[in-house]
Amino acid sequence: MTETDGKSALLLLGCPQVPVQTSVAIHLCEQLRQRGIEPVIAGTGSARRLIEVADPRRHYIGEVIDLDDCIDEIAEKKRDFDYAFVFIHNDGGVSYAGTLSAISGARLFGIVYGEHADETVASITFPCEVVATKATHNPMPVVVKLGKVLP
Amino acid sequence: MSCIDQIEYEIILSGASFREGAEYIRKHFGEHYEVDPGYRLFDAHLIGVPPVVLGVDAEDVIFPYTKPCRGTFLLRARGPEEIARLRARKK
Numbered sequence: 074m075t076e077t078d079g080k081s082a083l084l085l086l087g088c089p090q091v092p093v094q095t096s097v098a099i100h101l102c103e104q105l106r107q108r109g110i111e112p113v114i115a116g117t118g119s120a121r122r123l124i125e126v127a128d129p130r131r132h133y134i135g136e137v138i139d140l141d142d143c144i145d146e147i148a149e150k151k152r153d154f155d156y157a158f159v160f161i162h163n164d165g166g167v168s169y170a171g172t173l174s175a176i177s178g179a180r181l182f183g184i185v186y187g188e189h190a191d192e193t194v195a196s197i198t199f200p201c202e203v204v205a206t207k208a209t210h211n212p213m214p215v216v217v218k219l220g221k222v223l224p
Numbered sequence: 225m226s227c228i229d230q231i232e233y234e235i236i237l238s239g240a241s242f243r244e245g246a247e248y249i250r251k252h253f254g255e256h257y258e259v260d261p262g263y264r265l266f267d268a269h270l271i272g273v274p275p276v277v278l279g280v281d282a283e284d285v286i287f288p289y290t291k292p293c294r295g296t297f298l299l300r301a302r303g304p305e306e307i308a309r310l311r312a313r314k315k
Contacts, residue, residue, distance in 0.1 A: 088292045140292065144262070144271065145269055148262035148264070164241040164242055165290050168273055168296065169292065171273030172269075172271045174261075176261060176269075196243065199273060199274060
């Protein structure tokens with residue numbers, strides 16, 4: 074029994090335009106499960122399909138929910154998580170992370186990646202633990218940095 | 225914010241960053257309000273970096289609408305009840 078056993082984590086996916094997102098999300102699910110943390114993925118239809126097709130027997134992923142429904146449930150205090158990992162590669166991702174910072178009690182992590190990672194990090198003006206690399210196709214820089222901050 | 229499609233709206237700014245949208249409202253609408261992300265407007269929860277800025281022009285509300293893949297849009301929609309609610313909460 075560890076201090077993370079039985080806890081939950083939200084993985085809030087952004088636009089799946091940048092390839093690293095899907096593999097990092099599945100990897101993160103596995104890492105969280107190793108720690109006894111139940112992962113829940115929220116994303117757009119395309120982001121969810123990419124995840125579900127890549128792990129059809131759900132060895133790593135668990136519950137997968139619609140992004141808007143997820144925000145509604147948290148904002149209305151019907152549901153919350155112990156941890157939230159927001160995948161960020163554009164301004165939209167920053168906006169979703171900013172929203173979680175206001176409506177959720179979760180410990181918030183921003184996983185920032187993509188060519189414009191430096192500019193994106195600069196626009197994060199709210200409390201959030203940031204993991205940032207310029208990775209686009211190779212997920213390893215994200216995986217390595219993420220491994221250093223996981224609970 | 226899936227139910228945004230259920231109201232009539234006009235897009236007044238597209239392809240902007242969230243910050244640019246907030247600055248646009250502050251610059252162009254003398255009556256504006258700051259709310260927290262998650263504020264319920266037109267039966268939807270607003271997405272954004274705090275504070276979220278909303279504008280008022282006659283009976284219209286100007287507000288940001290963010291899509292993960294398309295960034296932030298500024299929309300204008302008729303909303304006298306929403307305006308009354310915003311004015312009532314102003315300190």
